[in-house]
Amino acid sequence: MTKIDRYILILFLRTVLVCFLSLAGIFIVFHAFTAIDDLVALTDTGESLPSVLVRFYGPYLILLFDMTGTIITLMSFLFTVGWLRRTGELTATLSAGISHGRIFRPMIVASLVIISAQLACRECVIPQFRSSLTMEAEDLNGEIEQAVRPTFDRFAGILIEGAQLETKARIIEKPNFRIDSEYAGFGDILIAREAVWMDASEDAAAAPPVSGYLLREVKRPESIGTIASARRGDQPVLLTSADQDWLNADECFVATTVHPNMLQTQDTATRLASVWELSGRVRNSAVHSSLTLQTQVHERIVRAPLDFALVMLVLPLVVNARGRKIFVLIGSAVGMVLAFFALKTLAGALGGSGTLFTPGIAAWVPLLVVAPLAYVRFRAVQRV
Known part of the structure; x- marks a missing residue:
């Protein structure tokens, strides 16, 4: 790894961290307005308020990372390249005969690591805090009951x-x-x-x-x-x-x-379960498994490669061969992301209802559509 690689990587990771901490701060501040009295009441047992906050909001921040990690990575990609272009560092590097693909390689690898970390949190960490993520603040020390x-x-x-x-x-x-x-x-x-x-x-x-x-x-x-x-x-x-x-x-x-x-009865009990547990439910012949649950299992399996394909799909916008402004690029990226989620939602709805596709095929359709496009666009960037 060269010095320029380390410089770009640090700039990218710093942008990811700032974006995530800003989003997490907004979430905590808005939620604390309604739950602070219950959280303070928990300190009556002798536990400090910072400890209560960490115990309550810690699992939620992990869930927030899982939900927003890919989008934050995507936006950080655009902001980092926009900053390099604005300072003239990108132009200077390109003038030395280095391609966009080589410049962006550290950020692509970091994006893959972030998506892998999301996968690890989703399958190994979040299921352990499933009960905490279905409780109100006043029930943090108690036993949650539901129908x-x-x-x-x-x-x-x-x-x-x-x-x-x-x-x-x-x-x-x-x-x-x-x-x-x-x-x-x-x-x-x-x-x-x-x-x-x-x-x-x-x-x-x-x-x-x-x-x-x-x-x-x-x-x-x-x-x-x-x-x-x-x-x-x-x-x-x-x-x-x-x-x-x-x-x-x-x-x-x-x-x-x-x-x-x-x-x-709470939907989060299923959404926050691991793929291993969900697939176990589907394989359990003693219990009926709905088409929606079968579709959800396949969606969880393809989510990590699909998230990475989304990053690669937006990558050519970063090259910005037409010299468009950064906010125009962000708007184009948002439009592409919305189209991506629309395709994913439509396929999931078709699989859950049994219309046109089986649950397995419906969950894999977005990847079959996006992955080839992402690969072609990535190869095009490599040559620029």
């Missing part, structure tokens, strides 16, 4: 419902599981005080051998401990203390692949 989305387990033949879902503890309050299959002695419904999600354990004597919900203080059917466990084929479905020593007399274990994350 339960009724979900039918097609393998077990059980509709999972309840009064409230505690997302952190993975507990369903006042569960009422409706049984749509014939299990001797269980009737048509299971009612209990709470249902706690439990992962499968290798120690079958102390914990369930499969994942599912442990229903405590079962009220219906009565005397649940006297009813023999029920299976479907070789798979356990309803386990009781009649033949399971690790269960109490008033407990029942419902084996299912319907994880509490699938029961959340």
Whole structure:
């Protein structure tokens, strides 16, 4: 890396940082106007206000980076080149026989790194803070509760419902599981005080051998401990203390692949999930997967290469062979970005409704359209 490469790279990264911090500052200031009283109230436990702010706004800033990183990178590209052109540094470098492609190489590599960082945050970091990103400030130290989305387990033949879902503890309050299959002695419904999600354990004597919900203080059917466990084929479905020593007399274990994350009614629970989790839902044959969810999985897979293709698509505007002003270039870039998102939204809507394209094809259509154009435009810049 030459000195001019380091100079351009530092100038570009500094512009990216300033743009992101400005956007983050605006977000925090406007949000703090409505939530500052709740945030200050959290300091009553002895925690300092800066610590509360970091704990509350930290996950939101990571989400903001994921949502705006590509656009900020794109705008920083334009501003950096505009600055080099205004100071005459770009003209001096070009007069030495160096092509635009060679000058822009550090910024292209940095853009790829930023998009890769977005991908890492989206798949590894943001899902860990999913509960924090669905809470209000006053619930920062508490347990968020939300309504339960009724979900039918097609393998077990059980509709999972309840009064409230505690997302952190993975507990369903006042569960009422409706049984749509014939299990001797269980009737048509299971009612209990709470249902706690439990992962499968290798120690079958102390914990369930499969994942599912442990229903405590079962009220219906009565005397649940006297009813023999029920299976479907070789798979356990309803386990009781009649033949399971690790269960109490008033407990029942419902084996299912319907994880509490699938029961959340808030849309952010799905949007902020990782591709691995979303694809697991689609592959889960016991639960119905909508076309919208299938489309979303494919969109998440192609998002990183699609974001980089967008940067390459706008790259020729940076060359500015016609000598247009910087604000004209920014306007052209905004128009191209809007057209890009319009194509992406249209393809997603067609895939989600099953019109013309399957979900997989619909999600890949924008990349199939944009990637060749981006490559051709990038090769053209290399020769200028």
